[in-house]
Every structure is written in structure tokens, then in C-alpha cells.
Amino acid sequence: MNKLKSNNEYPVSIFLSLGIRRTLRELRTLGLDACVLLPSYSKNKIFHPDLRPFSPSSRLYEETKRILKIPLIDPLIKTSQERQAGKSFSERFFHAYSAWKIKPNWEDRCPSKILLLDDVFTTGASVNEASRILKKNGAKSVYILTYLRVSD
Numbered sequence: 001m002n003k004l005k006s007n008n009e010y011p012v013s014i015f016l017s018l019g020i021r022r023t024l025r026e027l028r029t030l031g032l033d034a035c036v037l038l039p040s041y042s043k044n045k046i047f048h049p050d051l052r053p054f055s056p057s058s059r060l061y062e063e064t065k066r067i068l069k070i071p072l073i074d075p076l077i078k079t080s081q082e083r084q085a086g087k088s089f090s091e092r093f094f095h096a097y098s099a100w101k102i103k104p105n106w107e108d109r110c111p112s113k114i115l116l117l118d119d120v121f122t123t124g125a126s127v128n129e130a131s132r133i134l135k136k137n138g139a140k141s142v143y144i145l146t147y148l149r150v151s152d
Helices: 002-006 010-030 056-068 089-097 125-136
Strands: 034-037 076-078 100-102 113-121 141-149
Touching: 010 056, 010 141, 034 056, 056 113, 056 141, 076 125, 089 125, 100 125, 113 125, 125 141
Parallel strands: 034 113, 113 141
Antiparallel strands: 076 100
16 A cells, blocks of 8 residues: 555556445445544645655545535544654554544534544454544444455
8 A cells, every 4th residue: 555655556556446436435324423534644745746645545535425415524633743653563653642633613512323444444443433433423333444454
């Protein structure tokens, strides 16, 4: 995924997007209320095409908006500048526990059914913690959609 973000690997991005479109069409039946992009350590890179020719997060959001027609909400804030990459399995969970928090204007106000978007699922630490925070603040269900899942 890092190579795809940094280089212009257009054919691979098309392949990934085709799979995402099919999955999003299947998710229509869930009646989702909103989607959330998992905040990155460098938020300014998410939608900046000069820094990344392919932005997985931005592409996931664009496809989600087009197919599911649900709003993007921004209830989470990244409180840690540390990256998960390079951390061991257990270090990722300990770090994730304090890496995000709910924004004050979203406390106890999250929609019922949320689709959480992230580029890669490695250990699940990040999406697990983000889901916990969203549920603590009103979400009844949090569904996760990523481009890739890392397997051992």
C-alpha cells in the first residue's frame, strides 16, 4: 500500500477500487448513517494529490459517498503523532488506546450505524479503538472497510 501511495500505480488502484465498489454495493442493505475516515498521523496528506498520487483514504471516501450516499463525519481526533508502523502486535494495542479521542462536539452524539474507513487492517488495534470510542459516544454498530488486510 505504501508503494501505491507514493508512486503512480494507476492499474493497481483501479483493481482495488473495483473490489471496493462491489463491497460498497453489498453494504447498501445495512442502512448506514455516516462514514468516518480513521484520522491519520498526517492529516494534511489525505487529500493532497501532490504529496500522494494515490490516496487510499480519499478514494475510499469518494467511492463510499457515490455509492452509499452517506455523509462523511469527523468525530475523532488523533492525539498521538506516533505511527503504528514498526510497533509490535501488543505495542500497537497499547498505543492505539491513547492515540484517538472524540471531539467535544461529538460527545454522546454519534450516529447509530457508522462505516469506518481505513486503508490497511494490520492488527486491528486502530479500528478497534476507534470503534470503541464511537460506540461509547452513541454508535450502536461500527462496520470496518479497508483496502487490504495484512495476514501473518
